[in-house]
Amino acid sequence: xxxxxxxxxxxxxxxxxxxxxxxxxxxxxxxxxxxxxxxxxxxxxxxxxxxxxxxxxxxxxxxxxxxxxxxxxxxxxxxxxxxxxxxxxxxxxxxxxxxxxxxxxxxxxxxxxxxxxxxxxxxxxxxxxxxxxxxxxxxxxxxxxxxxxxxxxxxxxxxxxxxxxxxxxxxxxxxxxxxxxxxxxxxxxxxxxxxxxxxxxxxxxxxxxxxxxxxxxxxxxxxxxxxxxxxxxxxxxxxxxxxxxxxxxxxxxxxxxxxxxxxxxxxxxxxxxxxxxxxxxxxxxxxxxxxxxxxxxxxxxxxxxxxxxxxxxxxxxxxxxxxxxxxxxxxxxxxxxxxxxxxxxxxxxxxxxxxxxxxxxx
Amino acid sequence: xxxxxxxxxxxxxxxxxxxxxxxxxxxxxxxxxxxxxxxxxxxxxxxxxxxxxxxxxxxxxxxxxxxxxxxxxxxxxxxxxxxxxxxxxxxxxxxxxxxxxxxxxxxxxxxxxxxxxxxxxxxxxxxxxxxxxxxxxxxxxxxxxxxxxxxxxxxxxxxxxxxxxxxxxxxxxxxxxxxxxxxxxxxxxxxxxxxxxxxxxxxxxxxxxxxxxxxxxxxxxxxxxxxxxxxxxxxxxxxxxxxxxxxxxxxxxxxxxxxxxxxxxxxxxxxxxxxxxxxxxxxxxxxxxxxxxxxxxxxxxxxxxxxxxxxxxxxxxxxxxxxxxxxxxxxxxxxxxxxxxxxxxxxxxxxxxxxxxxxxxx
Ligand SMILES: [Zn+2]
Numbered sequence: 241x242x243x244x245x246x247x248x249x250x251x252x253x254x255x256x257x258x259x260x261x262x263x264x265x266x267x268x269x270x271x272x273x274x275x276x277x278x279x280x281x282x283x284x285x286x287x288x289x290x291x292x293x294x295x296x297x298x299x300x301x302x303x304x305x306x307x308x309x310x311x312x313x314x315x316x317x318x319x320x321x322x323x324x325x326x327x328x329x330x331x332x333x334x335x336x337x338x339x340x341x342x343x344x345x346x347x348x349x350x351x352x353x354x355x356x357x358x359x360x361x362x363x364x365x366x367x368x369x370x371x372x373x374x375x376x377x378x379x380x381x382x383x384x385x386x387x388x389x390x391x392x393x394x395x396x397x398x399x400x401x402x403x404x405x406x407x408x409x410x411x412x413x414x415x416x417x418x419x420x421x422x423x424x425x426x427x428x429x430x431x432x433x434x435x436x437x438x439x440x441x442x443x444x445x446x447x448x449x450x451x452x453x454x455x456x457x458x459x460x461x462x463x464x465x466x467x468x469x470x471x472x473x474x475x476x477x478x479x480x481x482x483x484x485x486x487x488x489x490x491x492x493x494x495x496x497x498x499x500x501x502x503x504x505x506x507x508x509x510x511x512x513x514x515x516x517x518x519x520x521x522x523x524x525x526x527x528x529x530x531x532x533x534x535x536x537x538x539x540x541x542x543x544x545x546x547x548x549x550x551x552x553x554x555x556x557x558x559x560x561x562x563x564x565x566x567x568x569x570x571x572x573x574x575x576x577x578x579x580x581x582x583x584x585x586x587x588x589x590x591x592x593x594x595x596x597x598x599x600x601x602x
Numbered sequence: 603x604x605x606x607x608x609x610x611x612x613x614x615x616x617x618x619x620x621x622x623x624x625x626x627x628x629x630x631x632x633x634x635x636x637x638x639x640x641x642x643x644x645x646x647x648x649x650x651x652x653x654x655x656x657x658x659x660x661x662x663x664x665x666x667x668x669x670x671x672x673x674x675x676x677x678x679x680x681x682x683x684x685x686x687x688x689x690x691x692x693x694x695x696x697x698x699x700x701x702x703x704x705x706x707x708x709x710x711x712x713x714x715x716x717x718x719x720x721x722x723x724x725x726x727x728x729x730x731x732x733x734x735x736x737x738x739x740x741x742x743x744x745x746x747x748x749x750x751x752x753x754x755x756x757x758x759x760x761x762x763x764x765x766x767x768x769x770x771x772x773x774x775x776x777x778x779x780x781x782x783x784x785x786x787x788x789x790x791x792x793x794x795x796x797x798x799x800x801x802x803x804x805x806x807x808x809x810x811x812x813x814x815x816x817x818x819x820x821x822x823x824x825x826x827x828x829x830x831x832x833x834x835x836x837x838x839x840x841x842x843x844x845x846x847x848x849x850x851x852x853x854x855x856x857x858x859x860x861x862x863x864x865x866x867x868x869x870x871x872x873x874x875x876x877x878x879x880x881x882x883x884x885x886x887x888x889x890x891x892x893x894x895x896x897x898x899x900x901x902x903x904x905x906x907x908x909x910x911x912x913x914x915x916x917x918x919x920x921x922x923x924x925x926x927x928x929x930x931x932x933x934x935x936x937x938x939x940x941x942x943x944x945x946x947x948x949x950x951x952x953x954x955x956x957x958x959x960x961x962x963x964x
Contacts, residue, residue, distance in 0.1 A: 267699060274707040276838060283841035293654040301654045340745015378619060379612025579617035581667050
């Protein structure tokens, strides 16, 4: 956290305060409860308006122009176009199971799963497009003319290819999809170009991938050496039990601490590579958070949530955005005269698809 | 009359920030920059966009990215002409936070009350044809799992006729499934599972369970539950994910407990008028509740958990049936010993009926 002061020239600056955010988040929580959750679309919008307006890029603040009503309409559309048919399919397949046609029911469920998989991909794409089209800087916005249907197909086959060889190609799928997504986006007259590399990710990924096997191997070696030393468990007596107990505790802790750490180490590298491969005309981007920063960030988040008995959860959008902006960096020059308005289409509805599947940002 | 104000401006075409003067002329205004004058623009086309720190940002309808940025306090002359800032969103801003919260809370409570209570009087209004068609679609021939023998069918028919005045609109079947369960489904369908018949020690016990399920049919509980579930799904649709499902289940559960009590009351009355002793039913519940207490016993018959999960057991339930015994009344057995033997062995005798679910439930 101390290196921010060393880099006063960061293009992105955040100067919000959690006290100010609290004055938005608490009424939001209250209104969301009394409206049985319907207000959450307006709540999200209000939070983004605040976070964007407290974020400087070079010399001007960002502006969030999305509206709660858009998100609400998106949600209703998803409910009618996807929720209702899927509810019907579920009823039908339950009836089929009852009537002894589990094969047909299974087929129907599989088709449902496939289309959900496809729509998840489309949702990721459209959420990014929506966010860019509602983000203004100096009166100029971003967007995309691509509706994302093609991306949905890429999403499906690339993830399948990522999983097939024992999940070893997951980093390729992640990076390749990131590039696909951003290559379709633009800001003002300029198109983003994303050509992040996936091979540098493999070392961290293999580390994460192999951790469980290393544990298993360790346990086997321990067992074998115990057997080789000829000491039956009961001959070991109390000390043997104690040693076993300690080892079990260590194994459990390792499982709950080392595997998440390995996952974070991989994710931090992924995000650095992904953002690092991004260009917009003459601008290049970088994300400076390293694995340690991510770990500290998550530990702090957990501490906040636990210490506030869960209420701190409402500050997570603030924390996430702050972490994101404070580690974002941009290099290069930007010609204000060249930066003209985006000609991309503006969708009237928001992140409905994405909201329904509850997937994360960027 | 005309007045001048200094403001920052983006034209939405280029990212260049301009310092302009607003020249107000009646309900219109011009923007002056050095010698250039643009406009006129109508104040009625101006929309509030967002707050950026101390500055209020206004846009112009139909002009993407067009902005007027008024820093600091807006002069009162201008303030009257510009739209009011948006804070929480339309309705909340108009009512004020406190009043809006109360209004929303009352509306939500009313919506939930309607969804919870309306099925009771809505369910009887659903035409029988809809109910029947739903039952047929759901049950059909149950995948060929219904057991039939002439003597067994006759025994079952006698049992149903003794418990219900209009047995022709009921369809009671025995399914060759080794689960201690019985279900009431739409369209007057009642299914007794073979496992229940095998576990029962007397025809009176089966009569009690059957009367209970007929109670569900006659009180329209199935249609009520269906309507209530659909209503809750709509009303709680705005609540995201887990918390919504939790509230939904809690409300549904409390109502199913109510329905169980109603079905029990119906069963006691039916048993009474059929002159069948409720002792059997009481001891049946007693045995079930003892199984309930020791998970070890449940293990050898997976079916028991089925009845327990759909029919919460309590000592009071057994007591209620015991209390309904009328001392000195001349009860007669629900079936003769030979009829009971035929019913109990119907599924063993009927070799054509398929057994189980055809796949593993776990
Ligand atoms: Zn019941």
